[in-house]
Amino acid sequence: MTSEFRKGDKVRWNSHGGQGEGEVLRKITSDTEAGGRTVRASEQEPQYLVRSDKSGGEAVHKPDALEKM
Structure with a gap:
């Protein structure tokens, strides 16, 4: 099951230069x-x-690429 996110949620993701x-x-x-x-x-x-x-x-990300902070 993937996570749900809402407008304003603080998130992190892996990017080419490290973590965003x-x-x-x-x-x-x-x-x-x-x-x-x-x-x-x-x-x-x-x-x-x-x-x-x-x-x-x-940028646009799929939910499995994002993590709530």
Whole structure:
């Protein structure tokens, strides 16, 4: 079972440069453009738009890639 996250949750994830930390901006449950790419998502397989505390950049991650802080 994957975790559920809400807007404002503080999370961390593994990135190319180590570990990233930031905040969940929104849950994505349909195909859309976000974080600079096309996101394939559904109610059964959501993804999350997050903002990095370090860079301020936005990215999209699957729930199993995120960990609540």
